[in-house]
Amino acid sequence: MVYIRLSDEIEKYIKALLAQSPSGEIELQRNSLAVYFRCVPSQINYVLATRFTLQHGFLIESRRGGGGYLRISRLPAGTLEELAREIFEFVGESVSQPDAAAVIKRLETEGLISVRESRLMQAAVSSEVIKESSSGGNRMRAALLKAMVAAVLRR
Amino acid sequence: MVYIRLSDEIEKYIKALLAQSPSGEIELQRNSLAVYFRCVPSQINYVLATRFTLQHGFLIESRRGGGGYLRISRLPAGTLEELAREIFEFVGESVSQPDAAAVIKRLETEGLISVRESRLMQAAVSSEVIKESSSGGNRMRAALLKAMVAAVLRR
DNA sequence: AAAGTTAAGGTCAGTTAAGGTCAAAAAGTT
DNA sequence: AACTTTTTGACCTTAACTGACCTTAACTTT
Numbered sequence: 362m363v364y365i366r367l368s369d370e371i372e373k374y375i376k377a378l379l380a381q382s383p384s385g386e387i388e389l390q391r392n393s394l395a396v397y398f399r400c401v402p403s404q405i406n407y408v409l410a411t412r413f414t415l416q417h418g419f420l421i422e423s424r425r426g427g428g429g430y431l432r433i434s435r436l437p438a439g440t441l442e443e444l445a446r447e448i449f450e451f452v453g454e455s456v457s458q459p460d461a462a463a464v465i466k467r468l469e470t471e472g473l474i475s476v477r478e479s480r481l482m483q484a485a486v487s488s489e490v491i492k493e494s495s496s497g498g499n500r501m502r503a504a505l506l507k508a509m510v511a512a513v514l515r516r
Numbered sequence: 517m518v519y520i521r522l523s524d525e526i527e528k529y530i531k532a533l534l535a536q537s538p539s540g541e542i543e544l545q546r547n548s549l550a551v552y553f554r555c556v557p558s559q560i561n562y563v564l565a566t567r568f569t570l571q572h573g574f575l576i577e578s579r580r581g582g583g584g585y586l587r588i589s590r591l592p593a594g595t596l597e598e599l600a601r602e603i604f605e606f607v608g609e610s611v612s613q614p615d616a617a618a619v620i621k622r623l624e625t626e627g628l629i630s631v632r633e634s635r636l637m638q639a640a641v642s643s644e645v646i647k648e649s650s651s652g653g654n655r656m657r658a659a660l661l662k663a664m665v666a667a668v669l670r671r
Numbered sequence: 672a673a674a675g676t677t678a679a680g681g682t683c684a685g686t687t688a689a690g691g692t693c694a695a696a697a698a699g700t701t
Numbered sequence: 702a703a704c705t706t707t708t709t710g711a712c713c714t715t716a717a718c719t720g721a722c723c724t725t726a727a728c729t730t731t
Contacts, residue, residue: 366717430680519699562707
């Protein structure tokens with residue numbers, strides 16, 4: 362049971378830092394973080410790329426060279442309508458399962474949908490469900506996700 | 517001839533673990549289990565597929581890759597859940613759109629799901645969504661509906 | 672000022688560690 | 702014998718992690 366995923370630890374650490382920051386923004390150095398977690402620096406990039414994307418509601422800015430840094434900011438919550446529009450834009454004709462999951466998770470953490478609703482939607486876009494429909498799973502999932510967002514949106 | 521069926525042993529083992537878990541949910545690794553029972557890993561999938569389905573009252577979630585796991589949860593038992601079980605039974609491998617709609621409507625009038633959740637589910641099983649996936653829409657819808665009911669059910 | 676050095680962060684391909692799928696062989700049942 | 706269930710193994714996909722190599726910026730030296 363002791364499968365400590367380094368990536369998960371780093372994710373938690375960054376989120377804790379963010380939670381403590383009143384501005385919702387932190388600045389840190391990739392190398393220092395890597396030293397702290399005794400890992401290779403590119404591990405940090407992996408974590409950022411898999412858990413702190415725009416879809417997850419985060420913005421990463423950085424600067425190279427001497428005195429370089431990573432700035433991670435939590436994007437401010439919009440209204441359900443705004444977010445929905447963004448999501449429609451992003452989803453387009455096709456979404457992967459992880460992207461869909463990130464979007465739903467974001468809706469939940471923004472408090473726009475309940476935990477139950479989140480689970481509902483996650484279930485609907487899960488790979489197990491999608492693979493039942495032999496055809497282009499991603500295309501189908503996109504239609505599904507959009508329809509569900511629209512449903513929650515409806516007054 | 518009292519041959520010991522490996523699958524039965526694995527089933528018993530998992531159920532014992534579940535019984536000991538206060539949350540009704542356990543997380544384990546397929547490989548470790550396979551090593552424990554000295555069998556091929558895919559044997560675990562067989563057991564899960566034949567004895568831990570939604571109809572049996574279990575929900576399987578999993579994650580691949582490094583640090584992957586199998587999460588097995590027992591769906592809560594009670595009168596409400598009886599209904600869910602009935603629905604799984606009724607839905608089976610395939611449902612029409614009107615049947616699916618009726619099922620959802622029933623869940624709503626029984627007070628088991630909220631109006632929003634109902635709309636969510638209706639949206640998901642709507643014909644427009646389903647026909648996006650050219651293949652057997654009814655089969656797909658069945659899987660979808662079952663997964664969603666399970667999702668709302670889960671504690 | 673130009674060149675060199677050092678201190679960052681970025682990319683990407685490769686390795687390892689999981690779980691998933693499927694079809695065929697084996698075992699058991701009727 | 703025919704049928705069903707179980708078991709196996711070859712092959713696949715995904716996630717985590719690593720290291721070699723690249724780019725950019727600041728600092729130092731000539």
